[in-house]
Amino acid sequence: MRATLHTILLLTLFAAFGASVSAEPLRLSIVHVNDWDRLDARAGAGGAAKIASIARYERDRVEAEGGQVLLTFGGDMLSPSLLSGFDKGAHMVALANAIGFDAAVLGNHEFDFGPDVLIQRLKEAEYPVLGSNVSYKGKPGFPGAERSRMVAAGEYKIGLLGLTTADTPSLSSSGPDVDFAPLAETAREISAELREDGADLVIALTHAVYQTDLETLRQVAGIDIVLGGHDHLVLVLYDGKQAILKSGSQGNFVGIMDITIDRVEGRNGPKLVWQPSFSLINTIDVEPDPVLAEKVAAYSSKLDQELAADVGVTEVALDTRRASVRTAENAFGNLIADAMRAATGADAALTNGGGIRGDTSYAAGHMLIRKDVLTELPFGNRTVTMRLKGPDLLAALENGVSQVEKGAGRFPHVSGISFAYDGRKPAGSRVSDVKVAHTPLDLGKVYVVAVNDFIAKGGDGYKTFEKGEIVIDASSARLMASQVIEYVQERGGVKTKVDGRVRRLD
């Protein structure tokens, strides 16, 4: 059915273009995936085996017709996933090698484990990774990444560049040695170079919000196509000259841009014309590729082994029973909040008791395993940070203790903050004696606060967090569970106690 439609479309297009000159028209099918860090399908969609299946199907189909396939990745694969928390994304590069990507761009999450780990991952990658606007230690480029690339497609030359969102330093752990140049500026410079080298078509792989992609295209006529990522949108934009394609996230959707390229006689001599057709495939009904499915199964069992690994001995008894984490300061709640604050460098951290789900207790001396931490934090929540005004921070604490008598999940576990509350007073005016970093809360000050992504969006009544100015958003954030595991490992066990940071007066 699809093939028939394509054939009809092609015939129509060739008729419209007029006679080809000096080169045969080419079918170029771009298969694009972005923001994929998950091994397997969830709710039937996405994952490595389904991506591989579509890529193979498309290669077979297009190559049989003499065309060419370009399998591209729009950034963010090394993190954040459970297994990446253990192997720093090595399994994702191995899977991407097996799927056979033709080109990728660096996403912000590629820097989550620091530049040294990324350099190692890039050595392992068997496909080119573009980092056109990245510089390292003051010099343009990043070790193992390419500034641009020319790909031969039939008798045509396709120029590729890769642009990474310029706010990566505040979204990841790229560190002081890595800088990102403005995207449009880099796009202008490199697309001109590629054109000079004879590129017929210039494609920018980007990892940025679509507003930035639009801006880049408006400012740089030398870019024909943007293959994007970062904001997890499934998106096609085409104005007849330039196009943007984004494929959501996790391979739940795979975007295909099927292009015919031709050189025709124009008024001022031969000119290149290209015509796209777009497909956005929901992978829910796609049969997984058996070879990749086997690799995924092997990694899943490795993950199970990893989850059985020791994290550290708790020196204090931990009580995560439902009522305990929803009505009072709690050592496990303190541990989570301390880990969130340490990992982000925020002034304060707050997480809701309802996010702690183990409903169990651990005696002092118990060796916590990774599975324990993930059982306590099963939602895959991430730690976002925001700039929040003093009064909004106070309002958040008021919300946290507003339903303490009901044992509501909003009960706040905090770090970097101490406060008292009186449960006899009406909700909204219970909190007193708030200190941040041992200093009384300054209502005129703005604090950097780390919270989980659920309450950041107003969950559990924390509407006040919606007023915060986001520093690290959920798509850039790391898993709370990974932060807790690292925090315990770095300190050689759980030493966090109940220390009076939340005092009940009644």
Ligand SMILES: [Zn+2]
């Ligand atoms: Zn991203």
